[in-house]
Amino acid sequence: QVQLVESGGGLVQPGGSLRLSCAASGIIFSINHMGWYRQAPGKQRELVASITSGGATNYADSVKGRFTISRDNAKNTVYLQMNGLKPEDTAVYYCRRLIAGTSVASWGQGTQVTVSS
Numbered sequence: 001q002v003q004l005v006e007s008g009g010g011l012v013q014p015g016g017s018l019r020l021s022c023a024a025s026g027i028i029f030s031i032n033h034m035g036w037y038r039q040a041p042g043k044q045r046e047l048v049a050s051i052t053s054g055g056a057t058n059y060a061d062s063v064k065g066r067f068t069i070s071r072d073n074a075k076n077t078v079y080l081q082m083n084g085l086k087p088e089d090t091a092v093y094y095c096r097r098l099i100a101g102t103s104v105a106s107w108g109q110g111t112q113v114t115v116s117s
Contacts, residue, residue: 002026002106004095009111012085016115020080022095022108027076033098034071034078038091038113045094049080053100062088085115 008020020036035050049069050058057069066084071077078095095108 002097004097004106004108006093006095006108006111009093009113011114011116013117014086014115016085017081017083018085018113020082020093020095020111020113022078022080024076024078024095024097027097027099027106029071029076030073031100033100034069035096035098036069036078036080037094037096038089039094039110040088040091043091048093051078082113085113087115089113090115 003025005023006020008018010018012018031053033050033052036048037045038048039045048060048063049067051069051071059067068081070079090113092110092112094110096105098105
């Protein structure tokens with residue numbers, strides 16, 4: 001059974017940092033592209049950052065220079081380090097996996113990130 005479990009969300013002041021984790025089970029983690037998405041109230045879900053099975057990364061323009069995605073294949077975990085958080089980063093953050101070369105994908109349940117003073 002595929003499971004993606006996000007953690008690390010919470011309430012943080014503007015300018016603060018959070019590190020999200022997504023632990024995967026039931027998959028061969030190393031062959032999956034991994035991504036972090038977010039959805040704010042009333043808005044569509046959007047890609048924040050992604051990392052391929054080979055380690056190539058991609059970021060939304062709105063988070064470039066502030067967020068860093070990384071993966072640890074030995075721990076079946078993908079991370080999102082978020083620095084310089086802004087109120088507009090407030091959203092539910094979701095982890096997604098996609099088997100490389102296929103359309104087979106799964107989502108996590110999401111973790112809330114709230115940036116507010």
